[in-house]
Amino acid sequence: MALLETERVTMRFGGLTAVSDLAIRIEQDEIVGLIGPNGAGKTTAFNVITGMNRPSEGRVRFAGEDVTGLARHQISRRGVARTFQNIRLFRELTVLENVLVGCHAAIAPGVFSAPLHLPGYRRREGEARELAASLLGEVGLEGNAADLAVSLPYGKQRRLEIVRALATRPRLLLLDEPAAGMNPQESLELMHLIRRIREKFSLTILLIEHHMQVVMGVCQRIYVLEYGETIAQGDPAAIQNDPKVIEAYLGAQ
Amino acid sequence: MTLPLFLQHLTNALSLGSLYALIAIGYTMVYGILRLINFAHGDVFMLGAYLAFYSVATFLLPWWAALLLAILVTAAFGVVLERVAYRPLRDSPRISVMISAIGASFLIENVGIVLFGGRPKGVSVPAVLDVKLALGGVSVMSVSLVIPVLTFLVLAVLVWIVQRTRTGMAMRAVSTDLDAARLQAIDVNRVISFTFGAGSLLAALGGIMWSYKYPQLNPLMGTMPGLKCFIAAVIGGIGSISGAVLGGFLLGAIELLTVAFLPTLSGYRDAFAFVLLILVLLVKPSGLLGGTQVEKV
Amino acid sequence: MSLLEGRRTHLLTAAAVIVFAAFLAVADRTFDAFTLRVLNLCGIYVVLALSLNLVNGFTGLFSLGHAGFMAVGAYTCALLTLTPEQKELNFFLEPIVPWLAHVTVPFPVALLAGGAAAAVLGFLIAAPALRLRDDYLAIATLGFAEIIRVVLTNAQPVTNGALGLKGLPPFAGTGVVWVCAAAAVLFMVLLVRSAYGRALKAVRDDEIAAAAMGVDVFRAKVVSFTVSSFMAGVGGALLGHVITTIDPKMFTFMLTFNILLVVVLGGIGSITGSVIASFAVTILMEALRFLDGPLNLGFLQTEGRPGLRMVVFSVLLMAVVLFRQRGLMGSREFSWSMLARAGLLPRPGRGGAAGGPHGAA
Numbered sequence: 001m002a003l004l005e006t007e008r009v010t011m012r013f014g015g016l017t018a019v020s021d022l023a024i025r026i027e028q029d030e031i032v033g034l035i036g037p038n039g040a041g042k043t044t045a046f047n048v049i050t051g052m053n054r055p056s057e058g059r060v061r062f063a064g065e066d067v068t069g070l071a072r073h074q075i076s077r078r079g080v081a082r083t084f085q086n087i088r089l090f091r092e093l094t095v096l097e098n099v100l101v102g103c104h105a106a107i108a109p110g111v112f113s114a115p116l117h118l119p120g121y122r123r124r125e126g127e128a129r130e131l132a133a134s135l136l137g138e139v140g141l142e143g144n145a146a147d148l149a150v151s152l153p154y155g156k157q158r159r160l161e162i163v164r165a166l167a168t169r170p171r172l173l174l175l176d177e178p179a180a181g182m183n184p185q186e187s188l189e190l191m192h193l194i195r196r197i198r199e200k201f202s203l204t205i206l207l208i209e210h211h212m213q214v215v216m217g218v219c220q221r222i223y224v225l226e227y228g229e230t231i232a233q234g235d236p237a238a239i240q241n242d243p244k245v246i247e248a249y250l251g252a253q
Numbered sequence: 254m255t256l257p258l259f260l261q262h263l264t265n266a267l268s269l270g271s272l273y274a275l276i277a278i279g280y281t282m283v284y285g286i287l288r289l290i291n292f293a294h295g296d297v298f299m300l301g302a303y304l305a306f307y308s309v310a311t312f313l314l315p316w317w318a319a320l321l322l323a324i325l326v327t328a329a330f331g332v333v334l335e336r337v338a339y340r341p342l343r344d345s346p347r348i349s350v351m352i353s354a355i356g357a358s359f360l361i362e363n364v365g366i367v368l369f370g371g372r373p374k375g376v377s378v379p380a381v382l383d384v385k386l387a388l389g390g391v392s393v394m395s396v397s398l399v400i401p402v403l404t405f406l407v408l409a410v411l412v413w414i415v416q417r418t419r420t421g422m423a424m425r426a427v428s429t430d431l432d433a434a435r436l437q438a439i440d441v442n443r444v445i446s447f448t449f450g451a452g453s454l455l456a457a458l459g460g461i462m463w464s465y466k467y468p469q470l471n472p473l474m475g476t477m478p479g480l481k482c483f484i485a486a487v488i489g490g491i492g493s494i495s496g497a498v499l500g501g502f503l504l505g506a507i508e509l510l511t512v513a514f515l516p517t518l519s520g521y522r523d524a525f526a527f528v529l530l531i532l533v534l535l536v537k538p539s540g541l542l543g544g545t546q547v548e549k550v
Numbered sequence: 551m552s553l554l555e556g557r558r559t560h561l562l563t564a565a566a567v568i569v570f571a572a573f574l575a576v577a578d579r580t581f582d583a584f585t586l587r588v589l590n591l592c593g594i595y596v597v598l599a600l601s602l603n604l605v606n607g608f609t610g611l612f613s614l615g616h617a618g619f620m621a622v623g624a625y626t627c628a629l630l631t632l633t634p635e636q637k638e639l640n641f642f643l644e645p646i647v648p649w650l651a652h653v654t655v656p657f658p659v660a661l662l663a664g665g666a667a668a669a670v671l672g673f674l675i676a677a678p679a680l681r682l683r684d685d686y687l688a689i690a691t692l693g694f695a696e697i698i699r700v701v702l703t704n705a706q707p708v709t710n711g712a713l714g715l716k717g718l719p720p721f722a723g724t725g726v727v728w729v730c731a732a733a734a735v736l737f738m739v740l741l742v743r744s745a746y747g748r749a750l751k752a753v754r755d756d757e758i759a760a761a762a763m764g765v766d767v768f769r770a771k772v773v774s775f776t777v778s779s780f781m782a783g784v785g786g787a788l789l790g791h792v793i794t795t796i797d798p799k800m801f802t803f804m805l806t807f808n809i810l811l812v813v814v815l816g817g818i819g820s821i822t823g824s825v826i827a828s829f830a831v832t833i834l835m836e837a838l839r840f841l842d843g844p845l846n847l848g849f850l851q852t853e854g855r856p857g858l859r860m861v862v863f864s865v866l867l868m869a870v871v872l873f874r875q876r877g878l879m880g881s882r883e884f885s886w887s888m889l890a891r892a893g894l895l896p897r898p899g900r901g902g903a904a905g906g907p908h909g910a911a
Contacts, residue, residue, distance in 0.1 A: 050762060071768075072761035081762070088759035090752045092819070092881055100745070101752045105764035107745045111773050114747070115740030125745055168764050290685050341872055347684055348612050352814055352871045359807060360864035366857030472857075476803075480696070483689065524700040527693035534690055535678050 001064050003028045003204050004049065004080075004172055009058035011044050011228075018044040020228045022058070024206075026172070031198060031205045033219035035212075035239075037248055040225040042208045043085055046174050049206075050082050051075040062172070077105045081170035083161045085177050085208075089149040095160055096132055096145040102167025103128035128167075135163045138200075139193065155186050159193070166197065172204045173197075179211040187211050191218050216240065224248065260391045262513040268397040268466060270505025271404035275459035276482035277489070277497035278411065279452030285428040285492035286448050288347065292354040293334060294456055295479015296361035299472060301327040301457025302464040303369055306376055316379040324457040331453025332446045340442070358479075365472030376468040396465045403462065407455065408498055415494065420447060428492060477523060484530040490540030499541060504529065562886050567732075578724040587792060588836050590724055593731040594788045595828035599812040600734045600821065601781030606810075607819035607881075608742060609774040610754025611680065612688045614806055616782050618695030619668040621702055621801035623783025624790035627664035628715050629708075630655045631791070640715050647707045657721035661730075661787050668783025669776050671698075676775040680768065692803065703798040714797025715790075722791035730788060734781060738821050750774055754819075808835075811867050816878050823879030831863075838862055 002025045009022040019041040026032050034042050047053045049060055051072040059068045067075055081102075090098050100107075107124045114121055136142045139159040144152060149160060158178055165173060175194070179187045191214055198205055209215045215222065216236040224232040224239060226248045232239060239245055276298055283291045301323050308319035338357045342350045382396040415421035423444045426434040435441050463478070464470055481504060489500025504526055512519045533540060577589055598620070605611050629637075633654055637646050645651075655663070679690045702709045709715075741747045752760040753770050761767045790796040812831045816823025841858040870877055889895040 052758070052762075071766070072758075073764050073766045076762055076764040084759065084762075088756045090755040090759065092755055093748065093751060097748055097751075101748060101760065101765065102763045104745065104749050104752075109745035109749065111741070111746050111777060114744035115737060117740075117744075121745070128745075164763065288685065290689060338868060338872070345875060348606075348818070349871050349875055351612060351685065351688060352810065353868055355807065355810070356864050356868035356871065359804075360861060360868065363857040363860040363864055367855045367861060371856060480692070484693070487686075487689070520704040521700055524697045527697045530693050531678070531690060534682055534686055538682065538686065 002026060002061075003030075003063055004206070005061040006045075006049065007059045007061065009045070009048055009055045009060065011041070011048055011053060012056040017228050019048065019055075019225075022048075022225075022230060024223060026204060026206060028171075028204055029198075029202070030221065031194070031207065031219050033215045033222040034206060034208045034225065035210070035215055035222060036225035036231075039227075041228040042225055043176055044228075045225070046082060046176055046206075046208065049075075049174065050080055073105070076168055076170075079169070079171035080174065081165035081168045081172070082174035083158075083165050083176055083178060085180070087157050087161055089157060089161060089164075091148075091150045093149055094145065095141055095147050095149050095152065096129075096136065098149045098160060099132040099135055099164050099167045100128055102164045103131060105168065132167060135166055138166075138197070139163050154181060158182075158190075162193070162197070166201060170203065172206065175205065175207045175209075177208055177210065179209055179214045182211070184213075187214050190214065194218055257391050261393070262509060264391065264393050264397050266506040266509040267502070268400040268505075269509055270502035271401040272459050272463050272466070272501075273478070273482050273485050273505045274404055274498040274501030275407065275455050275462070276478060277486040277501045278408075278494055279456045280483045281486040281489075281491055281494060281497040282424075282448050282452045284486070286424065286431070286445060287339070287343075287350075289339065289350055290354060290483060291339075291452075292351070292358040292479070293338075293361055294452065295475035295477075295482070296358050296365070297327060297331055297334070297453045297475070298456040298460040298463070298479060299365060299470075299475035300330060300361065300460070301453075302376075302460035302470055302474070303365065303472075304457070305461045306374060306464065306470055309377065320458075320461055323461060324454045327457035327460075328450040328454035331449040331456075334453075335445060335449040340445075358476075362472055362476070369470075369472055371472060374470045376464045376470060378465045378468055382465050394466070396462070400462050400466065403458075404498075407458070408494070411451070411455075411494060414451075420444070424448060481523075481526040484526045486540075488529060488533045488540055490543030493540070493542050496540055496542035503541075559886050571728075574724055574728055586724065588832060590722070590727045590792055591789075592829045592832045593724075593727040594722075594785055594792065595809070595812060595832050596731040596825055597734045597781055597788065598785040598809045599816065599824040599828045600738050601778045601785060602809050603813050603816075603818065603821070603824045604738065604741075604781070605774050605778040607813060607817075607824075608747065608754060609750045609771060610684075610757075611771060611775065612684045613691040613775065613778075614688045614803070614810075615675070615691030615693075615695040616809055617801040617803060617805040618691075618698035619672060619779045619782035620786025620789065620805065621695075621698055621796075621798065622671050623664035623668040623786035624796045624801070625664075625702060625709055625715070626667040626783070627657075627660045627787035628718050628790050628796055629653075630660035630663055631657055631719055631721065632715065632717075633719075636717050636719075639717070640713070641707075641710050643711070643713060644706045646710070650708065657719075657726070657791075661726075661784060664787035665780040665784040668786070669780035672779025672782075673772065673776045676772040680771045680775060692806075695801075695803070695806065699798050699801055702801075709798075712798060714795060714799075716795045718791050718794045718796065720791060720794055722788045727788055727792070730784060735821065735825065742821065751819075808863075811863060814867060814877055815870055817876055817880045817882070819881035820877070820879035820883060822882075822884040823877055826878060835859070835863075 004024065004026040006022050006024045009019060010017065011019040022045055034045065036042055044053070048055045051070050054069050059066055061067065062078060062080060067078065090101060107121070107128050109121055133142065136145055141156060141160060141163065144156065149157065152160060162175070162178065179190050182190060194205065195218065197203060207215070207219060219236060221235055222233065222239045223230055224245050231244045231248060232242045279294050280291060283289055304323035304326055305319045308314045308322050309316055314322065334357060338353045339350055342353055378396065382399060384395040386393050386395055415424060423439045426437065426439055427441055427444045431441060482501065485500035485504040486497045488503060489498065490496030507529065508522060508525055511525060512522055577586060581589065602616055605613050629650055630653060634652050637651060675694050679687055682690055703712050705711065749765050749770055752765055753767050757767050812827045813824055815831060816827030838859045841862065842856045886895065
């Protein structure tokens with residue numbers, strides 16, 4: 001049974017078809033890439049999978065369960081986490097607090113039980129803090145724990161977003177252009193990071209990226225989108241030589 | 254309910270609706286471009302009425318000159334208002350601009366109280382508008398007929414501007430995507446100033462006409478109509494000029510006809526608009542003539 | 551933060567509370583009625599400002615309907631504390647509905663009932679309204695407040711309509727008001743620093759990201775809104791019983807504006823700011839009353855003009871939002887180490903204080 005399966009997913013916004021007939025299948029422990037020129041519908045695919053948009057047609061299945069139309073937080077709690085193309089950190093919260101928000105479902109605070117520091121809450125909050133601290137250590141952000149998230153340099157912010165997503169204890173991690181704006185050195189470090197966290201946390205990863213070296217270096221399989229349609233899929237070698245893919249990217253970077 | 258009585262109510266509804274429409278247009282234009290609820294719009298309406306009043310009472314201008322002067326000065330005031338209270342906050346969170354708008358509204362109202370005094374002032378309606386006409390059994394003040402005609406004229410001019418002129422095209426561009434418009438070398442600031450000026454001009458016109466129909470001025474006269482007209486704009490589809498007109502007429506009609514047919518509810522008259530608003534926001538937030546809006550992630 | 555510093559902070563806070571309580575006790579006995587009333591109004595505004603800040607500042611929902619919840623709280627409480635005789639006196643135009651005529655409950659019960667009524671209303675409004683975008687939410691909540699006011703003005707047999715209710719028993723004494731204010735501050739501080747407060751702030755900062763991290767955004771908004779309405783209801787009830795008369799004209803948008811002013815001045819998202827600004831604005835409101843009427847200071851004589859006072863406050867609000875958006879405190883909170891850094895307190899033994907119980911983390 002595939003961990004994630006999209007069945008003929010089509011997403012229309014008014015007159016625009018952003019994604020059409022998307023059929024992605026991801027097995028447990030895979031790292032799969034989703035590439036394509038700008039506007040190909042990649043982020044829309046993410047949005048449909050994570051419940052941000054209800055697909056106009058088709059269904060999304062996660063771990064065998066039909067999750068189409070579930071609320072965003074419900075999908076998140078089932079083990080699907082994501083990062084965003086344009087970093088969406090919580091501006092007024094510290095680095096540690098950002099990560100702790102990822103633990104929200106695990107802590108399950110109540111509007112009265114939390115302020116009153118009831119024992120169950122205290123224990124769960126303590127555990128969450130330990131988890132958050134160790135996650136920060138994982139990416140070298142432990143020294144920034146008390147800093148405001150937005151005060152971090154760009155590269156660290158990206159890492160923070162990833163770690164925040166990890167705090168939700170996902171089975172499937174969706175990364176939306178994690179290497180955007182990174183220089184070659186940083187991209188390389190990111191690749192190592194992705195491989196490392198996948199090992200350590202037994203993750204399955206779906207990755208949108210434009211940095212071809214990252215995609216080819218890390219992904220086992222790749223789907224290629226153009227104008228919402230899947231024009232190719234296969235392993236990196238096959239994709240690199242696929243004439244349709246080359247044509248789609250011609251004129252782009 | 255006899256036919257003449259019904260027609261009477263209908264004419265009233267028509268003129269009230271036109272007044273609402275005139276004011277609602279200003280709201281919708283500003284919101285369409287800036288996504289800002291200009292809370293001070295209703296108070297601009299009040300200013301126009303007072304300016305015309307003082308032009309006649311103190312400066313002894315003939316009513317048509319007073320009207321012209323008042324709407325032009327108020328238009329200028331609208332432009333200044335935008336410059337001072339809204340432009341500095343254009344890149345700030347929307348809550349800040351809204352607070353500034355609320356502050357501006359209260360400021361204008363209270364300056365009005367200070368300058369004009371809180372006691373209502375009686376307006377002398379120009380003779381030509383004060384004529385009682387008898388049309389088919391219905392007795393109607395000429396002003397009630399002039400208002401809808403005027404509104405449609407204004408609307409025609411406005412639609413022509415928006416559809417046929419470069420300024421209008423610029424307005425449409427800015428309201429679709431402000432940043433993209435800027436990239437197209439459209440002078441966004443000028444467009445916004447023009448929008449505020451035009452909207453304020455219409456509000457002033459509405460205010461003066463209002464004062465001819467309900468000849469009592471007080472500094473808070475703009476609060477309730479202002480709110481209701483924003484609601485009218487929302488009902489019709491915020492951002493759409495025809496929507497504002499439709500909403501204005503709809504609201505005026507519902508208000509007056511409900512009171513006419515169900516007089517026991519007249520105390521709740523002001524609440525109708527709000528109930529309507531909430532219904533619309535729940536069922537079709539984009540309004541009757543609005544399209545669906547999507548937020549980009 | 552070392553154990554020594556933690557103890558020190560708690561001791562300082564406890565000391566401050568005791569000093570203030572003593573001050574209140576003295577004030578209650580020695581201040582004249584007018585000044586005492588202003589002091590208690592400060593306390594009531596603390597409750598009201600915090601309730602607005604909870605929903606606007608900490609959850610990021612621009613709600614303009616506060617006056618409506620205050621009205622519901624005030625009327626509920628009043629109708630439950632007025633004696634049958636007082637009710638008969640008030641309802642001379644039209645007798646009160648029978649099921650209310652003989653209901654009189656102790657003040658604390660009535661106060662809570664006022665809060666509960668407002669909370670129920672808030673909950674009912676929240677479900678539909680909170681699905682709307684911020685500016686639409688503002689207008690919708692404003693609309694609800696107006697509807698409430700119109701209903702109160704017209705429901706003669708229940709609320710006495712436009713005549714209002716007079717002669718409310720003066721149960722809202724210094725003790726009651728400031729216990730409520732303290733409770734409000736305590737609750738807010740505990741909430742904001744807890745995981746739930748964190749979730750609310752996440753919703754405020756980026757709703758989409760919060761949802762993606764597993765926060766039930768809609769539910770958080772509804773809860774925040776409902777709790778805020780409860781507090782507003784209590785605040786309204788206290789207000790009514792301090793002023794001892796209520797009528798629908800008291801609960802206009804102007805009242806919401808006043809509270810909004812306090813929150814903006816103090817800093818949206820700062821509890822300390824709301825507390826300080828509550829005092830500042832309430833006192834300023836009274837102090838500037840002279841602007842509205844004639845003043846004779848010997849060397850300075852003004853005629854005064856009605857409305858001038860509100861002109862000043864409107865300018866103040868706009869000045870803050872245009873020039874110092876963050877208000878007095880921004881979103882920071884007071885901490886004893888703040889005073890230490892400013893040199894007003896000796897620094898703790900170990901270097902580098904990390905902030906007191908109200909610290910900004």
